[in-house]
Amino acid sequence: MLTNFKNSRPQQFSFLFIVFLLLYFLVPEDENSFLWRLPPLLKDIPLLINTLLDNLMFKWLTVPVYDPDWQMYEDKPVFRIITRSIADFLLFLIIFIREIFLGGLQTIGSITGGAFKELKWLYLPAVPWTAVVIGLFILGYRLQGLGLAFIASIGFFYVSIFGQWEPTMETLSLVLVTAPICFILGLSLGILGYLSKKVEKTLQPILNIAQTMPHFSYLVPILVLFGIGDHAGAVATIIFATPPMIRLTILGLKKISPEVVESGLMSGCNRFQLLFRVLIPTARRDILIGVNQVIMQCLAMTTIAAFIGAKGLGFNLKVALNGLKIGKAAEIGICVVIIAVVLDKLSLAWANKQKDYFANLNFYKKNLATIYFILLTAILGVIAYFSAFYFEKGFNYLYLIPFGEGLTIAPILDAGVDWIWETFFYYLNIFNKFLITNVLFVMKDAYLGMPVVSTFVLVMGAGYIIGGLRSCIIVGALILFIALSEYWNRALITAYMATFAVGVSAILGIVTGSLCARNEISAKFILGVCDFFQTFPSFIYLIPVILLFGITDTSVMIAAIAYASVPATRYTVEGLRSVPSSLHDAASMSGVSNFQRWKSIELPLAFPHIMLGINQTLIFALMMIVLGALIGTEDLGQIIMGCLSRPNGAGIGLTLGIFVSFICLAADNLIRTWADERKKLLGIE
């Protein structure tokens, strides 16, 4: 009996659940009882963070700096001078690239120190959009061929004729600065992590937190440290987009078999050559996935970066949504996706291009593409110069199509939204009422009525059953940190929304994924759809869901599910597709039906991978739930969002962000341990 219990997970879980229920109903609701709620012992953490930031930025380690405006010496903290120099450097690069595309006088102004301010003609003219499109065509052709040439140039042609050129170039200039920085930073930190176990150990928790923390929680600290503007947006983007690059670099380098290293050493490589000529090229595949991730993440941040001063598509999107212009917002969202696709394909093609060491070309042949590009740019520049006289109203359509002066499909999209509203509102409203009264409110009350002791028993018990004492303690410690704050009730509400959203997304994702994984074409198609929705700014969902479901928790849930189903679907498709076809054949020969094959063979084999997808689903759902504070929620997200408008919001925002991150990490620990164990049992890896 006892041994049976020891080996049977379901029995252990049911026992745990019974204990949980007993505690749930036996512990009375009493604010003074430690069994019901723990005292907020850690409530001073936000204050500490604020004081630290304040001292760093304004008090500690000051040096006198001469201020020409005041004509006196001012004490400036060294730390602030450092952060602000970084900010100025980033800003200089962003503006320089931006002025190449859009023209302007700031770059020349800062190079000459503003000495020629009076000379109105002294500015950087923009490269005409026609030349940029042609340039992309040539670049695409050089890197891969006609296919890429058309994708790249048509993408940007679309952006231009739809009148989104200016904001797109503003966003592009930000991405063109941040993506390489993320790449270099990620690659070098990844290499360091590979070389030294210590570095990897320290990096791991930092990466975990950076990847799971809601973006909004670190916006205020960035604002304090780096100031408002494009550079702040760049810093936020770097924090968010670098971790996957580091992880994938470490992963790729670790996978290299020792034979490769040995052969490198035998050929007489020194350490430097071994790294850059042998190891990194071998780990290329994973590093390339890293580059792809960096680009996706950079563009996913465009809207959020707009909260702290980044110009471009993200800002225009916010303005459009404020005016409830959903069609316009969707159009802007499509531009974000287009840049993502073009940059991704170009960078992949560039990285995959093999260097031809034996081609013996003269200067002319080597630089043919560049020469063509310069020639065409000059011609198009001249055309643009003269066409200025042709177009009336002051808009020169061959130089730069101004914002809002292009074609638009917004009215069609708006009509679509209206149609959905008119057709389905009645049914949706009934559904909404049902969901709120019978599911969401019941669930919320159940979560809020949970004594703290029973929560701990449930979570730590699950940790113990799945991963033994180690998991039990890790998970318990993570949750304890939240329980000792003033925000436990809000964390419970966040947890309730996350549970619901993850549950529904997982079911949706696994079902869609399983159906689409049946054949090659539908699998490819659904992965494309996943790519689209991962880069399409999630902000856009917020307004239509309010129109359909009002300012209620349902709206937040629908938005979260729409966004969080993406990873669930993606990982299911990938997991199922990776089941070897010989197994399919073997199963078919044993006479199983399609459904049996899916249930008893494919699903168990793909299970560990799907579990990792659920892990991602949780992260996505929590990000969207925090964003749901813009609709109106009462959870941790509401306070995180509110911190943007509080003068001392930095500390609270960071602390609550870490709480959300801890919820993710606790779930991550359980899921990963479980998945690893399954993998071992199945003999994968």
Added chain:
Amino acid sequence: MLKFIIKISVIASLFVFSSVAKAADPIRIPVLNWSSQIVMANVMAQVFEEMGHTAELVPAESASRYEAVRIGDLHVAHETWESTMALPFYAAMDKGGLIDAGSHNLITFEEMGVPNWVIDEGLCPGLPNWEALKSPECAANFATADSDGKGRWLEGPYEWHTEVMPNRLKGLGIDDLWTVKFAGSADALWAELKAAKAEGRGTVIFNWSPNFTDAAGFTFIDFPPYFEGCRLENGGTLETTGCGSPKGWLKKAAHIKFPITHPDAYKFYTKMSFTAPQIGLMADLVDSQGMDHAAAATEFIAQHRDLIDLWKN
């Protein structure tokens, strides 16, 4: 290796150079996400450029920008609403670095209210007098899926006035009929207006004037008059806390060094003072006439050339 060193040194020198070469420091003006504010920012930018300065528009958030003005990352904050932004405005002033550059020539009003069609359809007879809210039939017309049968007031984000509206319901003794829900953003308020109209359901939302909603017709509810200290958090009692909102100012904030670094621009900024119809026109040029923000600003300046020139000199 040599190439590598050259690359590093080029980046390093660029770094040093870019952080030193800041002489062409533009006047940095925050832009938020509503039309009139963006157009006014563009008007200022264009005037400053006429005066020979460079101006840069920086996307910002309505409340966090005061800290940015205080430490000099932004030079101005030109639309500061009393009831929603006074808190961060004065908090930044307390810390030092932000100065008050005067008010616009108008009185702002921010209050709970209903779109005009709610009154026209007779969803709550007796409005805009608040006593009409006492009737249970009225409250029932404003119920939503999550309001538990009560009528719902949709208040702005919690940070705007914290407990004022829930306290007001208690003070008026109608908290058994009505409940307050906090929207997450101004966007959510406008979406609610549109959704309620399409659905034909009554809605009470927090709104302000001048605002673009004025065009479609919006009526503020008449609550018992406001007086200093009537609210619970200002030392009032449960009897007085039902008072309405005060009429407010619309201020302009500036960084403390702005008058020294750009004296003529600062002079213009202090003289600049728009009226409610002018701000309405700014919003209208974009929202109704579909102009781009910069073009709307050019148009606005053209229409008000005399005024602008007066402020410039």
